[in-house]
Amino acid sequence: MNWDWEVVSDFMPKFWDGVIVTIQALAFGSLIAFALGLVWAIAQRSERKLVRWPVTAVTEFIRNTPLLVQLFFLFYVVPEWGPSMSPLMTGIIGLGLHYSTYTAEVYRAGIDGVPAGQWEAATALSLPKVRTWTAVILPQAIRRVIPALGNYVVAMLKDSPMIAVIGAYEMLGEASAFSNATFTIEAYTVVGIAFILIAYPASLLLRVLERRLVK
Numbered sequence: 001m002n003w004d005w006e007v008v009s010d011f012m013p014k015f016w017d018g019v020i021v022t023i024q025a026l027a028f029g030s031l032i033a034f035a036l037g038l039v040w041a042i043a044q045r046s047e048r049k050l051v052r053w054p055v056t057a058v059t060e061f062i063r064n065t066p067l068l069v070q071l072f073f074l075f076y077v078v079p080e081w082g083p084s085m086s087p088l089m090t091g092i093i094g095l096g097l098h099y100s101t102y103t104a105e106v107y108r109a110g111i112d113g114v115p116a117g118q119w120e121a122a123t124a125l126s127l128p129k130v131r132t133w134t135a136v137i138l139p140q141a142i143r144r145v146i147p148a149l150g151n152y153v154v155a156m157l158k159d160s161p162m163i164a165v166i167g168a169y170e171m172l173g174e175a176s177a178f179s180n181a182t183f184t185i186e187a188y189t190v191v192g193i194a195f196i197l198i199a200y201p202a203s204l205l206l207r208v209l210e211r212r213l214v215k
Contacts, residue, residue: 003186004184004186007182007184007186007187008186008187008190010178010182011174011175011178011186011187011190012190014174014175014177014178014187015171015174015175015187015190015191015194017169017174018169018170018171018172018173018174018175018191019170019171019194021088021163021168021169021170021171021173022157022160022170022171024088024092025088025091025092025095025160025163025168025170026095026153026156026157026160028092028096029091029092029093029095029096029099029156029160030096030099030153030156031096032092032093032095032096032097032100033095033096033097033098033099033100033102033103033152033156034100034103034149035100036096036097036100036103036104037099037100037101037102037103037104037106037107038103038104038107038138040055040059040100040101040104040107041103041104041105041107041108041111042107042133043055044056044059044104044108045108045111059100059101059104060101062097062098062100062101063098063101063102067094067095067098067159067162068162068165070094070097070098071090071091071094071162071163071165071166072165072166074090074093074094075087075090075166086168087163087166087167087168088163088168090163090166090168091160091162091163091166091168094163095156095159095160095163099152099155099156102152103149103152106145106148106149106152107141107142107145109145109148110140110141110142110144110145111137111138111141113141113144114137114140114141118136118137118140119132119136119137121136122136122137146209147206147207147209147210150202150205150206150209151203151206153202154199154202154203154206157195157198157199157202158195158199161173164176171191171194171195172188172191174187174191175187175188175190175191176188
């Protein structure tokens with residue numbers, strides 16, 4: 001392939017626009033996934049069946065439904081019942097909601113990994129449930145699962161191109177639009193390199209973090 005630097009130069013403004021969209025989708029989607037996943041995990045441990053069973057059913061349904069289908073549903077179907085959202089906002093909510101069901105399982109594993117003695121000590125001290133969770137259980141559980149949560153951030157990065165199907169043009173979406181208009185492929189190469197430069201160092205960092213937290 002003959003690399004055309006003029007084509008690459010023409011694509012770069014669109015590429016940076018895509019980078020901004022990707023960062024926004026990844027950052028806010030991760031926040032939703034982390035926060036909502038914790039809610040799911042705690043709700044699934046509720047002693048009340050009316051709380052535990054519906055939450056389990058919802059998370060299982062979302063986890064076993066393709067992300068692409070969920071994005072189409074949020075963008076095209078939900079507005080029929082309520083206010084419509086921008087493509088980017090829909091993409092953020094879709095990514096966050098989808099991955100919250102996976103982070104919920106990560107949190108659950110972390111909570112289950114807290115020694116039983118910690119629960120017993122909190123009970124012996126007559127700590128309220130909220131205090132037990134916030135001061136005893138969650139600090140230990142979250143510390144254990146940080147590397148696993150990071151893995152899902154990387155996975156979300158790799159799934160972020162899906163939001164282009166609803167009009168939120170991230171890096172790959174911008175590359176596709178540019179290539180279709182110019183009949184070139186350099187834009188795809190630039191985006192591919194960008195994904196490698198982001199994802200691979202992030203995965204190495206997570207391995208280092210995991211080793212340090214396990215000690």
